[in-house]
Amino acid sequence: MGNGSILFNPIHNCTIFEIKNKMLNVPFLTLSSSCYSHNDLALRLRIHYNNQLSKINLTHLTRVATDISRLRAGHVQTQMFAVYVLCGAQHMDAVRLTLEQIDVIRRICTEYPDFELVTSTQELRDSMTKGKIACLISIEGGHSIDSSLPALRMFYQLGVRSMSLTHSCNTPWYSKEHAVVDEMNRLGMIVDLSHTSFETASAVLNHSKAPVIFSHSSSYMICNNPRNVPDWLLQELVRKPAWLIMVNFYSPFISCQKKATVSHLADHFDYIKGFIGAKSIGIGGDFDGGTSFPVGLEDVSKYPVIVQELLKRNWTEEDLADVLRNNFLRVFEEVEKVRIPLYTVYTIISHNRINLFCSQKFNSPPSLCLTLISKLKSKACVSFCPMLECICMSLPITTVLAGYE
Numbered sequence: 007m008g009n010g011s012i013l014f015n016p017i018h019n020c021t022i023f024e025i026k027n028k029m030l031n032v033p034f035l036t037l038s039s040s041c042y043s044h045n046d047l048a049l050r051l052r053i054h055y056n057n058q059l060s061k062i063n064l065t066h067l068t069r070v071a072t073d074i075s076r077l078r079a080g081h082v083q084t085q086m087f088a089v090y091v092l093c094g095a096q097h098m099d100a101v102r103l104t105l106e107q108i109d110v111i112r113r114i115c116t117e118y119p120d121f122e123l124v125t126s127t128q129e130l131r132d133s134m135t136k137g138k139i140a141c142l143i144s145i146e147g148g149h150s151i152d153s154s155l156p157a158l159r160m161f162y163q164l165g166v167r168s169m170s171l172t173h174s175c176n177t178p179w180y181s182k183e184h185a186v187v188d189e190m191n192r193l194g195m196i197v198d199l200s201h202t203s204f205e206t207a208s209a210v211l212n213h214s215k216a217p218v219i220f221s222h223s224s225s226y227m228i229c230n231n232p233r234n235v236p237d238w239l240l241q242e243l244v245r246k247p248a249w250l251i252m253v254n255f256y257s258p259f260i261s262c263q264k265k266a267t268v269s270h271l272a273d274h275f276d277y278i279k280g281f282i283g284a285k286s287i288g289i290g291g292d293f294d295g296g297t298s299f300p301v302g303l304e305d306v307s308k309y310p311v312i313v314q315e316l317l318k319r320n321w322t323e324e325d326l327a328d329v330l331r332n333n334f335l336r337v338f339e340e341v342e343k344v345r346i347p348l349y350t351v352y353t354i355i356s357h358n359r360i361n362l363f364c365s366q367k368f369n370s371p372p373s374l375c376l377t378l379i380s381k382l383k384s385k386a387c388v389s390f391c392p393m394l395e396c397i398c399m400s401l402p403i404t405t406v407l408a409g410y411e
Contacts, residue, residue: 040081040330042309043144043168043252043288044200044222046088046295047072048107057110064118071293071305074120077139079307084130084140086168086221087111088295089150093175096149101157104150108143108164115141125165127338144198144221147173148186155189162193167338170198170221171206184213191216194345196338199223200254200290204239211242211249216344217337218246222254222290224274225281229262237281244282248340250333251278252288255303255312256296266300272315275329284325288334 050070055062067073077085089111091103115123122138124130133140143164148171151157158169169190171183179186187210190197197218199207210218226234235251243249253274257266260274278287293299293306302311313326321329 040309041084041086041288041334042082042291042330043086043219043334044088044254044290044292044295045072045085045306046090046146046293048087048111049090050294051110052107057106059110059113059117064114065120071299074118074139076305076307078120080305080309082139082306082309083134084124084142085306086142086144088144088146089166090146090173090295091150093147093149093173096175096177097152100150101152101154104145104161105164108161108166111141111143112165123165125167127335127342130335130338142167144168144170144196146170146198147175147201148177148179148183149173149175151186153177153179155186158186158189158195159193162195166195168196168198168219168221170201171210172203173201183210187214191341191344192348194342194349196341201233204236207235207239208242211239211246215348216341217248217250219249219288219334219337220251220290222256222292222295223251224254224259224290225277228274228277229259231259231262233259240278240282243286248336250286250288250337251282252290252334253278254290254292254296255299256292257298257300259296260300264298266298268300268302268311268315271300271303271312272319275312275316275321276319279321279325284321284328285333287329289329 047070050072051057051059051062054069065074072085089104089107091100091107095103112123115121120139121141122133122136124133124140124142130140130142143166145151145161145166145168148169150169151161161169171177171186177183183206187197191214194216197210197214197216198221199210199218200221200223202210207220220235224231224234225240226232226236228234233254240251243251253271254260255271257264257270260266261270275287289309289312291306291309299305302308313330316326316329
């Protein structure tokens with residue numbers, strides 16, 4: 007599934023207020039700035055429309071679960087949009103495809119006055135006062151950086167403020183994830199552990215200097231899908247009170263079946279709250295990434311439905327304020343605070359690609375390259391092969407020869 011965070015649109019100056027939902031004809035609470043953390047609209051724009059914004063009207067758009075009219079109907083004030091490219095692009099054109107997906111999100115924010123790209127908590131708050139739908143950009147899957155910390159830094163400069171370390175594929179730097187986490191901490195980019203293995207998540211939880219999130223994951227105890235978070239990892243979150251699990255709405259992760267109900271989803275909120283408290287919970291969504299959602303929660307206009315269900319379960323206004331807004335803002339602010347003393351310090355390998363073995367780059371080296379390497383007495387790498395990739399026989403990429411004899 008691809009990644010987004012939302013904030014409800016302000017209607018009054020008060021933080022929480024009761025309004026009447028005409029469709030449901032029941033009262034529910036909403037917030038002036040609620041945060042949800044996963045939306046794959048950009049992926050759907052590529053699949054269905056090849057990112058050709060000139061051929062669509064994003065105010066009212068079919069074939070997707072997200073458009074401006076439905077964001078407004080759901081009182082969404084801020085949406086974190088995911089940048090996702092298929093794992094098959096790893097070692098090939100993942101960086102280019104990632105840039106194209108960042109580009110489409112930035113163009114949305116430029117071409118539609120309802121949207122505004124934000125890159126800090128201050129900009130996010132300023133956007134609220136303007137009545138805009140604030141857009142945050144996240145990358146879903148560390149394969150997008152092609153093992154390059156310079157690429158990670160450039161993505162940050164383009165507005166990316168969160169990245170999940172993995173998706174449905176391993177990254178070649180799985181044993182070097184601390185270097186990537188350190189650089190994300192230094193930049194002020196939120197580390198996202200959704201899609202990581204339990205072991206990786208635990209290692210990062212114990213290493214990161216800044217708070218991390220699970221941007222769209224639910225309770226493994228309620229539904230034992232490996233995309234969910236087991237109790238022993240939730241327990242580690244208790245020791246890190248600023249950190250966050252943002253509940254996914256995708257039916258197979260909620261009920262472990264193809265279909266789910268709003269009650270199934272609320273069970274995850276209740277369980278996690280009972281285990282670690284409301285201050286460690288957010289809302290993940292995953293609209294336009296997942297393909298099956300609880301009945302009554304089919305698109306972004308229906309976010310208030312889960313608020314209504316939690317109210318029925320005696321969640322307090324303070325609880326909901328934390329879940330819908332305060333918790334995410336606290337994490338984002340803490341990440342920014344950690345960034346300040348680290349920003350001028352580069353990690354040891356920050357100017358290089360992370361050490362890889364060539365076996366992780368190619369199944370078999372081209373015959374021409376093998377011939378060239380065989381003429382060398384050393385088993386170093388040769389920067390000569392097709393696509394300027396580095397082929398080596400046995401050593402890590404520590405030495406690159408510009409030519410050969």
